[in-house]
Amino acid sequence: MRLHLDTDLCEAHGQCVLVAPALFALGDDDEIATVLDETPGPELRGQARAAVLACPVTAIRLEED
Template identity: 45%
Template sequence: MRIDVDPDRCEGQAVCVGLAPKVFELNDDDEVVRVIVDEVPEELQKRALKAVEKCPMAALKVAE
């Protein structure tokens, strides 16, 4: 499973970083979240999916 970030929607609120810090991080300017894994490992998928669900800007999408 992969997750894509829409940089035009992301406001860097970092809800996803809090829920899945091994999958997401803020960019160097703390403005946009980026995915730090190419494929989300199975053991992190539940947290990553929760992050997609809880993103306040709906900037995350699952791309399987």
């Protein structure tokens, strides 16, 4: 599994950070989110899927292996 964040679409709503704090963070300037782990293990799949669904601008994509 691989997480992709389209930084051109990200508007820093922070929903990904709320549902997947192990995978996403907001920077000091809070302009865009950052991916903390682009290849999360199976224990974080639920959080990764929740982040994809929570993003109001569909900036997060998940590629399954």
